[in-house]
Amino acid sequence: MQIKELLLQSPSQQTVTVKGWVRTKRVSSSVAFIAMNDGSTIHNIQAVVSDGAVSEETLKLVTTGSCIAVTGILIPSQGQGQSVEVQVSAIQVYGTADPEKYPLQPKKHSLEFLREIAHLRPRTNTFSAILRIRHALAFAIHQYFNDHGFFYLHTPIITGSDAEGAGEMFRVTTLPAINPPLTEDGKVDYKEDFFGKETNLTVSGQLEGELGAMALSKIYTFGPTFRAENSNTTRHLAEFWMVEPEMAFFELTDNMNLAEDFTKSLISYALENCADDIAFLEKRLLEEEKMKKKEEQSEMTLSEKLRFVSENTFERLTYTEAIDILLQSKPHKQGKFNYPVAWGIDLQSEHERYLVEKHFKKPVILTHYPKDIKAFYMKLEDDGKTVRAMDVLFPGIGEIIGGSQREDNYEKLLQRTKEVGIEEDSIWWYLQTRQFGSAPHAGFGLGFERLVLFVTGMSNIRDVIPFPRTPKSAEF
């Protein structure tokens, strides 16, 4: 029986067997206490070994990190801190853990150190809590879409197009790294490669997602995506998971409504279903906050922040309105921004942070960006200057969602591909959807790790994915 279930049982004379990893062992002359955890819950179960119940040799093997099965009777606990505990009659040691060598000690470890032992960090309270929340959010995503008539579309991970323009790509090839076949003009001959052309790992499933939406009406993708950008920040990974719904007959406002309802319901799901884990992470954050200066401490606890976001309306405004607010802002007038503010600029982090964290103090949806700073597939407004784009900005995270209504007019789309220098041949199939039964449609991409970051209150994206891939780092 899992420890999560066991802790909910009322004590009985029935014999139970619990399997898990030892967190701590406390020994006194006549009794030993073993705290065990199997990852099913943040809570440990206490196994009590009375004098003589288990041989001394066996008990000696029970150390922090070892894996054991204990058999005994579930009894009411005499001590504080738990209602039931196991009165042990037998212990089976599955795997020992030399206490001199086992890196996880019954004490606080820095997140930096735990990153170096990512193979063991899921055994800590913090990471098991994060991983359970990550799972719950993934489940909630599928449930939400299923309940709302979306179909899960599996878009390819290896792509032959590099038209998304979302960033540098990882090349996929089976050609030898040394002396690859060359063309007559000395370049690598990809006709000889596995697919007979240049291929890469996907940076987004959107273009294929649109093909699905043009048949199934409402689809979503949820899979890994890859960016070979040399980004070294707390918000970027080279391999991350993205959720990309795409809906026929949706215009920009429908898209915004969906994005807002979707993220709110995911957060509510976590609040309802991961209460223990969120409470643990909240306590952890509070301790961390105490170390900070007064002015840097956040005004809300983690659960307050999550509830605030899930219960309040996101602020919606256009890029042009946002620029006006920034031009009127104190930091702009006092010259505090490092980057100048003017219509046409790409908003910098400091600008987004001001809008979200200082001015509105809630999530913000920015729309109608200038076309020149956005992707080619976004629908051009009638003003000819802006596109029907939307970015959802979250406090502390920045851009968590980027999306748009797509250009559904063939001529206009073709025009834009030419302007940004995309070869027609490379995305003929994408362009054809605008020739055969085109329809207004829209969609967005949600960075899954950024959502997990927000819900767990963690500050580094490397700590919300089991095995992070970042520049110069692909261990484990």
Added chain:
RNA sequence: UCCUUCUUAGCUCAGUCGGUUAGAGCACAUGACUGUUAAUCAUGGGGUCCCUGGUUCGAGCCCAGGAGAGGGAGCCA
């Protein structure tokens, strides 16, 4: 990629003006203790001071180069 900070025991860190034998807390080991909650108390072991080179009578400390990590920025989700 740029800016910036850091690298000393298993972990988190201190280390004075460059000075002879490098410290603390936790962890670990041993012992004590009749119910603990990251138990407590006592004792003990544990060091390539990130690497390479230089300055100096003498370098953990100063200089140069390199590696790794953190934070910020850019790119974005």
